Amino acid sequence: MTSSLRDKAIACKDAAAAIAGLDTKAKRNLLSAMANALAADEDLVLEANAKDMEAARANGTSDAMLDRLRLDASRVAGIVAAIREVAILPDPVGITTRRETRPNGIVVERVRIPLGVIAMIYEARPNVTADAAALCLMAGNAVILRGGSDAMHSNIAIATALRRALKIIGIPEAALTLIDDPSRETMVELLQLTDVVDLAIPRGGEGLIRFVAEHARVPVIKHYKGVCHLYVDRDADPELALALLIDGKTSRPGVCNALETLLVHRDMASSFLPRAIARLRELNVEVRGDEATRATVAGVSPASDDDYAAEFLDLIIAVRVVGSLDEAIAHIRRYGSDHTEVIATRDLAGAETFIRAIRSAVVMVNASSRFSDGGELGLGTEIGISTTRLHAYGPMGAESLTVERFVVRGDGQVRHPRSD
Amino acid sequence: MTSSLRDKAIACKDAAAAIAGLDTKAKRNLLSAMANALAADEDLVLEANAKDMEAARANGTSDAMLDRLRLDASRVAGIVAAIREVAILPDPVGITTRRETRPNGIVVERVRIPLGVIAMIYEARPNVTADAAALCLMAGNAVILRGGSDAMHSNIAIATALRRALKIIGIPEAALTLIDDPSRETMVELLQLTDVVDLAIPRGGEGLIRFVAEHARVPVIKHYKGVCHLYVDRDADPELALALLIDGKTSRPGVCNALETLLVHRDMASSFLPRAIARLRELNVEVRGDEATRATVAGVSPASDDDYAAEFLDLIIAVRVVGSLDEAIAHIRRYGSDHTEVIATRDLAGAETFIRAIRSAVVMVNASSRFSDGGELGLGTEIGISTTRLHAYGPMGAESLTVERFVVRGDGQVRHPRSD
Numbered sequence: 001m002t003s004s005l006r007d008k009a010i011a012c013k014d015a016a017a018a019i020a021g022l023d024t025k026a027k028r029n030l031l032s033a034m035a036n037a038l039a040a041d042e043d044l045v046l047e048a049n050a051k052d053m054e055a056a057r058a059n060g061t062s063d064a065m066l067d068r069l070r071l072d073a074s075r076v077a078g079i080v081a082a083i084r085e086v087a088i089l090p091d092p093v094g095i096t097t098r099r100e101t102r103p104n105g106i107v108v109e110r111v112r113i114p115l116g117v118i119a120m121i122y123e124a125r126p127n128v129t130a131d132a133a134a135l136c137l138m139a140g141n142a143v144i145l146r147g148g149s150d151a152m153h154s155n156i157a158i159a160t161a162l163r164r165a166l167k168i169i170g171i172p173e174a175a176l177t178l179i180d181d182p183s184r185e186t187m188v189e190l191l192q193l194t195d196v197v198d199l200a201i202p203r204g205g206e207g208l209i210r211f212v213a214e215h216a217r218v219p220v221i222k223h224y225k226g227v228c229h230l231y232v233d234r235d236a237d238p239e240l241a242l243a244l245l246i247d248g249k250t251s252r253p254g255v256c257n258a259l260e261t262l263l264v265h266r267d268m269a270s271s272f273l274p275r276a277i278a279r280l281r282e283l284n285v286e287v288r289g290d291e292a293t294r295a296t297v298a299g300v301s302p303a304s305d306d307d308y309a310a311e312f313l314d315l316i317i318a319v320r321v322v323g324s325l326d327e328a329i330a331h332i333r334r335y336g337s338d339h340t341e342v343i344a345t346r347d348l349a350g351a352e353t354f355i356r357a358i359r360s361a362v363v364m365v366n367a368s369s370r371f372s373d374g375g376e377l378g379l380g381t382e383i384g385i386s387t388t389r390l391h392a393y394g395p396m397g398a399e400s401l402t403v404e405r406f407v408v409r410g411d412g413q414v415r416h417p418r419s420d
Numbered sequence: 421m422t423s424s425l426r427d428k429a430i431a432c433k434d435a436a437a438a439i440a441g442l443d444t445k446a447k448r449n450l451l452s453a454m455a456n457a458l459a460a461d462e463d464l465v466l467e468a469n470a471k472d473m474e475a476a477r478a479n480g481t482s483d484a485m486l487d488r489l490r491l492d493a494s495r496v497a498g499i500v501a502a503i504r505e506v507a508i509l510p511d512p513v514g515i516t517t518r519r520e521t522r523p524n525g526i527v528v529e530r531v532r533i534p535l536g537v538i539a540m541i542y543e544a545r546p547n548v549t550a551d552a553a554a555l556c557l558m559a560g561n562a563v564i565l566r567g568g569s570d571a572m573h574s575n576i577a578i579a580t581a582l583r584r585a586l587k588i589i590g591i592p593e594a595a596l597t598l599i600d601d602p603s604r605e606t607m608v609e610l611l612q613l614t615d616v617v618d619l620a621i622p623r624g625g626e627g628l629i630r631f632v633a634e635h636a637r638v639p640v641i642k643h644y645k646g647v648c649h650l651y652v653d654r655d656a657d658p659e660l661a662l663a664l665l666i667d668g669k670t671s672r673p674g675v676c677n678a679l680e681t682l683l684v685h686r687d688m689a690s691s692f693l694p695r696a697i698a699r700l701r702e703l704n705v706e707v708r709g710d711e712a713t714r715a716t717v718a719g720v721s722p723a724s725d726d727d728y729a730a731e732f733l734d735l736i737i738a739v740r741v742v743g744s745l746d747e748a749i750a751h752i753r754r755y756g757s758d759h760t761e762v763i764a765t766r767d768l769a770g771a772e773t774f775i776r777a778i779r780s781a782v783v784m785v786n787a788s789s790r791f792s793d794g795g796e797l798g799l800g801t802e803i804g805i806s807t808t809r810l811h812a813y814g815p816m817g818a819e820s821l822t823v824e825r826f827v828v829r830g831d832g833q834v835r836h837p838r839s840d
Contacts, residue, residue: 017753100798102798106791108797108798113779115810194633198809198810213614219639219640219808219810220639240832243837244832244834247837247838251834333437355827356441357437357441359440359533361825362828363825363826363828364828365829367830367832368835370834370835371830371835372826376522376835377522377528377828388639389536389618389823390639390810391810391823392824393824393825394826395826403809403810403811403812403813405780405783406782406783406792407775407782408782408791408797409784410784410785410787412663412786413791414666414667414671414788414790415671415790415791416667416672416790417663418666418667
């Protein structure tokens with residue numbers, strides 16, 4: 001129902017002012033109450049999740065999807081713990097980032113304020129309902145949650161518990177609004193409420209992200225795929241490079257900060273590649289390589305152009321031998337996704353050239369791509385990883401859900417003093 | 421021609437890497453060469469502008485529009501001087517804003533990089549061609565300029581001069597690309613080049629902004645109208661409040677940081693309004709007021725709801741008497757445009773309440789709304805004023821044409837160390 005969505009969204013916008021006005025202590029109390037309410041509703045949440053699981057199984061949903069959807073007591077406890085972790089994060093709201101006294105005596109400050117209303121668009125993971133709500137509220141924003149239909153019962157149960165906490169604390173429940181109509185029409189309507197929604201954040205597969213980007217009229221921060229590269233430079237420490245390769249490719253291949261492509265300097269190829277590929281194969285990684293790689297190591301299947309552009313999210317890696325740092329940079333520019341790139345090198349000047357030439361959100365020198373994560377980089381937690389070079393670029397924490405504005409204090413200064 | 425726009429845009433994107441790689445000194449040299457080239461082409465620019473003026477007059481263009489379009493030797497000199505001013509601004513690119521060593525020893529830095537390719541969409545002012553180009557390039561970005569058809573000859577002449585400077589310095593001229601096809605179809609195509617354009621900035625009337633917002637698929641930072649308020653609190657200094665009122669309303673009524681509405685606390689109305697309105701009338705300002713204002717001062721015409729929402733851009737002001745600070749805040753929330761609001765008060769606690777409750781880009785305490793300007797607030801110059809609460813909010817300078825990304829340096833750290 002069209003009018004119903006708009007009414008809900010406007011109620012959410014009205015509630016945003018109440019959230020924005022809370023001080024740090026009040027927001028911590030709120031999140032603590034949310035965690036308690038969700039813990040108390042564990043049985044209801046698991047019951048609701050069982051309904052979702054049953055329907056998903058009946059629909060022939062894949063095992064991987066079923067695993068994303070599934071909750072149990074331990075996972076609910078994990079969600080509760082995650083809310084408590086967000087509650088102790090530094091509060092970005094109200095922070096004065098800069099202060100300057102101008103020649104005329106006005107004092108100009110830049111101060112962080114919340115964005116307002118954030119629309120989260122996501123798929124089958126019910127934990128996003130609580131994670132996103134906690135982070136948005138901690139940063140002083142109201143939130144509209146639009147999860148996938150597969151997880152609707154679970155999401156309703158979680159949101160019901162969280163909203164009870166808002167009510168207990170005396171905040172309008174509309175500050176945490178779940179859209180219970182999973183139709184695409186309603187999503188499109190939500191994405192076009194330009195007078196209500198300050199930011200939409202889609203999280204999910206490429207299809208969802210593209211759909212949101214196509215239909216949104218509100219600002220969107222996109223999180224496309226991660227085609228992360230490791231470049232092993234001419235004078236890299238081979239032990240170090242091998243450790244980064246194995247961690248990046250095998251520690252969790254299904255995530256966006258896993259490595260997808262290995263680039264090796266020609267001078268390192270004959271010494272490094274045989275060891276590296278042998279180790280990858282021990283760990284069941286399929287290796288696809290260019291001609292130089294295949295000439296160096298037997299049994300490597302050929303890598304296509306598509307392989308170099310692919311986010312495998314699996315135990316597969318594309319390998320290429322390059323003639324120089326510049327050739328490695330050119331490869332990443334052509335095939336990269338602006339997510340995370342790594343150089344292994346002992347040449348500090350070369351590392352600086354790599355950093356300057358690569359425009360990805362995260363560039364690592366002698367560290368694993370798997371650190372490209374809000375928690376690992378010191379943001380506490382993340383609401384996603386932006387590959388849009390605007391507002392936020394890379395992992396987004398609570399601060400990325402705020403914006404700097406100007407506060408000016410004077411004692412009567414005017415721009416054009418009048419003597420009459 | 422469709423393919424031609426795309427080709428030009430891709431050439432601009434390729435050139436962006438060259439601009440992003442320039443150090444501060446090289447960018448200053450480039451802007452200096454641009455200023456010299458434009459000064460050398462003064463005659464050609466004035467000739468081209470004469471053609472635009474002739475065509476505009478033949479089309480019956482209004483005097484105000486003709487004035488925006490018109491160039492003379494002094495205005496060209498002003499544009500040249502503005503480029504030289506941008507050339508000495510602090511360079512935001514490469515600045516490390518934060519550095520943290522994580523417990524595992526990786527050093528995480530946040531470093532500013534350029535956005536990439538910026539599309540400026542504007543109307544009849546030919547100076548924007550040079551101003552926007554200079555600021556975008558100084559912040560390390562390539563720029564695509566799409567001005568209005570009225571100023572096309574002038575824009576081509578200016579861009580030709582500026583591109584000659586790029587060529588002299590050895591930068592691909594495509595880094596400064598002027599679209600010489602002023603059709604709406606081409607603008608829409610430009611606004612949908614999501615793989616090329618990192619940010620579109622429309623500058624012009626509300627019609628243009630709405631058109632861009634409707635058709636863009638690339639990120640847009642919008643600059644809507646400024647309905648700026650002055651609230652004179654119960655215990656304001658009347659002299660100070662009067663000075664802010666006169667400066668805000670009359671020093672330049674046609675700009676977006678001029679005052680449009682005066683709110684006065686009930687307890688101040690009988691003493692302040694008669695003097696204030698008499699002074700406004702001396703300065704030929706038409707006053708429209710609510711019932712309380714009209715009961716206090718004779719001859720005030722009634723203010724409608726539309727008047728309170730209006731950006732008059734003229735010597736007209738809407739006045740309302742409010743019962744409290746909260747009522748003033750509620751009025752601004754309802755009618756404001758998130759641009760700039762001012763409180764005149766001696767009550768510091770009340771001022772803080774006002775600052776917290778008002779979510780506009782700029783909030784002033786005892787200072788004129790006319791300071792809501794990049795130059796006045798210390799940004800050097802501005803490319804526009806954002807009323808979008810994302811990325812930048814308020815006046816946007818060179819820094820707003822960059823984004824922070826992550827640079828991580830380690831000595832071999834991995835996320836999941838393996839003992840095998």
